[in-house]
Amino acid sequence: xxxxxxxxxxxxxxxxxxxxxxxxxxxxxxxxxxxxxxxxxxxxxxxxxxxxxxxxxxxxxxxxxxxxxxxxxxxxxxxxxxxxxxxxxxxxxxxxxxxxxxxxxxxxxxxxxxxxxxxxxxxxxxxxxxxxxxxxxxxxxxxxxxxxxxxxxxxxxxxxxxxxxxxxxxxxxxxxxxxxxxxxxxxxxxxxxxxxxxxxxxxxxxxxxxxxxxxxxx
Numbered sequence: 155x156x157x158x159x160x161x162x163x164x165x166x167x168x169x170x171x172x173x174x175x176x177x178x179x180x181x182x183x184x185x186x187x188x189x190x191x192x193x194x195x196x197x198x199x200x201x202x203x204x205x206x207x208x209x210x211x212x213x214x215x216x217x218x219x220x221x222x223x224x225x226x227x228x229x230x231x232x233x234x235x236x237x238x239x240x241x242x243x244x245x246x247x248x249x250x251x252x253x254x255x256x257x258x259x260x261x262x263x264x265x266x267x268x269x270x271x272x273x274x275x276x277x278x279x280x281x282x283x284x285x286x287x288x289x290x291x292x293x294x295x296x297x298x299x300x301x302x303x304x305x306x307x308x309x310x311x312x313x314x315x316x317x318x319x320x321x322x323x324x325x326x327x328x329x330x331x332x333x334x335x336x337x338x339x340x341x342x343x344x345x346x347x348x349x350x351x352x353x354x355x356x357x358x359x360x361x362x363x364x365x366x367x368x369x370x371x372x
Contacts (some may be wrong), residue, residue, distance in 0.1 A: 159193065159197045160197045160200045160201055160204075163191060163193060163197045163198055163200075163201040164190075164200075164201035164204050165208075166191060166213075166274070167182070167187070167198075167201050167202065167205060167210075168205060168208075168210060169223055169275075169280075170278040171210050171211070171249075172276035172316070172317060173275055173276050176221050176251070177221065178221050178222065178223040178224055179220060179221060179223060180220065180221050181217065181218055181219065181220050181345070182202065182211060182218065182219040182220065183186070184199060184202070184218070184219070189214055195272070195333075200223065201279050202308075204217050206219075207313055208310050208311075208313055209222055209310045209313070209314060209362060210222060210313065210317075212257065215218035215279065224272060224313070224314075224317055224318055225293065225314050225317075225318060227363075229267065230315075230359070230362060230363070231359075233309060233311055233315075234355060234358075234359045235292065235304075236309065237311065237355050238304055238355055240302055241293070241294075241306075241351050241355060242347075242348040242349075242351040242352050243297070243302075243348070243357075244293050244294045244296075244299075244302065244341065244348050244351075245293055245297075245298035245335055245338070245344075245347040245348055245350065245351035246296050246344035246345070246348040247265060247296070247298065247299075248293045248296035248339050248343070248347065249339040249342055249343055249344040249346070249347035250342070251296065251297075252296060252342060252346045253326070254283065256296045257339070257340055258276070259292060260292060260293075260296075260336050260340070261336070261340075263285065263288055263289055263292060264289075264329075264332060264333060264336055265313070266285060267282065267285040267329060268329075269280065269329065270282055270325025270326045270328075271325065279325075281315070282316075282325045282328075283312060283316045285329075286312050286316070286328065287312040287313075289332050290306075291303075291307075292314070293351075294338070296339075304340070313360075315362060318362060327357065327361065328345070328354070328358065331353065331354040331357065331358075334350045334353075334354070335347060335350040335351055335354060336352045337350075
């Protein structure tokens with residue numbers, strides 16, 4: 155029961171951040187949130203600790219918890235620079251070493267998200283956030299390098315990117331690009347898988363910049 159309560163509080167707080175009910179830089183008052191959700195402060199603190207590991211809030215010990223800022227142009231560029239180093243490689247490795255079980259998991263994941271959800275609030279768009287994370291995580295798992303996987307996990311990139319742009323109609327393109335990557339992996343073509351992943355990252359980066367009107371870096 156305690157675990158499910160913390161899960162619920164964690165999801166509610168995340169939705170508040172994603173929907174900007176709690177805006178970047180604002181202080182999250184534990185007691186006020188507990189009263190608003192009709193729970194004790196303990197599950198609120200545990201949920202905030204989870205959100206801190208996800209990079210959604212940060213704790214300033216003398217002052218409390220604060221919502222982290224959105225990625226700026228430099229942060230977005232740096233994140234995609236890292237993704238370009240890791241993910242095309244992972245896609246190629248996944249294509250080269252794929253197993254029947256791996257491919258079944260990949261197709262199952264694509265089947266869970268046949269089209270982008272409608273709606274502009276986190277409750278409706280959460281499925282797309284989760285699908286995007288699971289799809290990329292699966293390819294990293296298939297690549298078989300735990301250090302690369304841990305390095306990627308620490309970025310919490312999918313959550314940060316969707317904080318910028320979810321609900322802006324970009325999910326349909328991303329799903330089509332995921333399918334192209336999966337096709338190359340299933341065909342056992344590492345070069346095609348790497349190329350499909352690079353295209354996906356380039357197009358995602360471009361869509362994100364356009365959606366949030368960030369200038370292109372020099």
